[in-house]
Amino acid sequence: MNTEKGYVAGYNAGLDALDVCSKSRANEKNALAGLMTVVMHAAYAMAPTEEAAEEIITWAQQKALENWIEEKGEK
Numbered sequence: 001m002n003t004e005k006g007y008v009a010g011y012n013a014g015l016d017a018l019d020v021c022s023k024s025r026a027n028e029k030n031a032l033a034g035l036m037t038v039v040m041h042a043a044y045a046m047a048p049t050e051e052a053a054e055e056i057i058t059w060a061q062q063k064a065l066e067n068w069i070e071e072k073g074e075k
Contacts, residue, residue, distance in 0.1 A: 014039075 014035075021031035040057055047053035 017035055021028070021035060024031065040053075043056050044050065044053040047056060
């Protein structure tokens with residue numbers, strides 16, 4: 001599986017997870033915290049080193065901010 005295909009699969013799974021959280025009627029902040037915890041835990045568990053996991057998490061955080069800025073029309 002190439003990088004882009006894997007990224008899109010994970011992104012779509014995240015959207016599905018957000019939908020599940022929304023339908024649960026749980027507090028949004030708490031649901032997001034739980035979802036983010038699972039994803040970051042997986043990054044640490046699956047990465048070859050703690051540093052590699054932190055690189056993935058940092059990259060994802062930067063990508064999320066870029067997407068949000070673009071969505072707001074500021075870029």
